[in-house]
Amino acid sequence: MSTRRIEVPVLTRVEGEGALYARIEKKQVTDLRLRIFEPPRFFEKFLQGRSWKEVPDIVARICGICPVAYQMSATHAIESAFKATITPEIRALRRLYYCGEWMESHSLHIHLLAAPDFLGYPSAMAMAKDHPDEVKRGMRLQGLGNRILKIFGGRPVNPVGVRVGGFYRAPSRQEARELLELLQSALPNAEALVRWTASLKLPEVSRPAPFVSLRHPEEYPMNEGRLVSSQGLDIGAAEFEHHMVEYQVPHSTALHAHLHGQPYWVGPLARLNNNLDRLPPETATLLHETGIGWPSTNPYHSIIARALEVHLALLEAIHLLKHYRRPQQAYVAIEPRAGIGMAATEAPRGILWHRYELDAQGFVRQARIVPPTSQNQAQMEADMRASILESLDFDDEALRLRLESGIRNYDPCISCSTHFLRLEIERK
Structure with a gap:
């Protein structure tokens, strides 16, 4: 199994700090988590x-x-x-x-x-x-x-x-x-x-x-x-x-x-x-x-x-x-x-x-x-799962761009700040 973490030093134009983890086994997405990190604002x-x-x-x-x-x-x-x-x-x-x-x-x-x-x-x-x-x-x-x-x-x-x-x-x-x-x-x-x-x-x-x-x-x-x-x-x-x-999911501070x-x-x-x-x-x-x-x-x-x-x-x-x-x-x-x-x-x-x-x-x-x-949020995760399945032959950079553009379709307003989208993929 190989694990690849991609952190490209450019602004991703996604509001909030996000990370996407995906595990691909035998051309199936067996785990996917869109992690959104935002501090509580109360x-x-x-x-x-x-x-x-x-x-x-x-x-x-x-x-x-x-x-x-x-x-x-x-x-x-x-x-x-x-x-x-x-x-x-x-x-x-x-x-x-x-x-x-x-x-x-x-x-x-x-x-x-x-x-x-x-x-x-x-x-x-x-x-x-x-x-x-x-x-x-x-x-x-x-x-x-x-x-x-x-x-x-x-x-x-x-x-x-x-x-x-x-x-x-x-x-x-x-x-x-x-x-x-x-x-x-x-x-x-x-x-x-x-x-x-x-x-x-x-x-x-x-x-x-x-x-x-x-x-x-x-x-x-x-x-x-x-x-x-x-x-x-x-x-x-x-x-x-x-x-x-x-509802709260364990991998994200943002509610689904x-x-x-x-x-x-x-x-x-x-x-x-x-x-x-x-x-x-x-x-x-x-x-x-x-x-x-x-x-x-x-x-x-x-x-x-x-x-x-x-x-x-x-x-x-x-x-x-x-x-x-x-x-x-x-x-x-x-x-x-x-x-x-x-x-x-x-x-x-x-x-x-x-x-x-x-x-x-x-x-x-x-x-x-x-x-x-x-x-x-839940629909974004479902969309990302489908996008990965459609892009299994993409190299990591092309896949990152496809997933970022897919998230931007929803124009997510997380915490009114722009950070990086970190993409971590395990392939088996």
């Missing part, structure tokens, strides 16, 4: 005893890339516990805010993390030398998303403009007009992005598994909807913990999750597969142009799904800004009460579920947060 614990007013700013620090999702899941859950009613104007503002996060996160992932895999570059910096226009396009789209976050949150990272009940301020009419012009001018970029990702040479694989996402009766889901799956699940957020079960005892997918590919009939006509036309048979079970099509969602978010933001009327007050009055509230929204990486138990004064007694990465 967010659920130190939310206990905090006022409901503090929660949105605290949870925004959980992830520097998707703070909006954490804020929205939290505020929705607390409003549910307080039996609060939100106005249509505030709901529209929240959807616009969410569009910004999808644009910035997807654009960053496509151009800086995923595209180098498919074009044969070790990093986005190396890719930029030969593809400067594509990288500039990605930075422009990401910058527009960040601009939306800054308008609502004061800054694009760790924004502080959200409160339970709405926002501390709404954009001025001048801000809305200027933003609308910028977004309209970027539409050709978003269309080109979809066509460009569809032209990439992607591995042809299939990973059948339940796709889980939100689904809204009228819209493409962002921050509202019921939890559905491609296998018939249809539940409200309050039923989440009765169907999705988190199962749906009815099996791995499942969340994220842009799952959303797209479950909501093809909710796409705006312009995005649906681009989807048809890709020539892919949707729904797709190829995780490498996630990069195209992200590009389609950038286009969708841009269209949605333009629509909301065209009909924008600044509300007299950007929030509704909130009266705390004892209760339990749960909510799920769609982070760029997939479903983000929050549960809060609050006392009569609105102080948090218990908090539970289930992020997308833990939900995808």
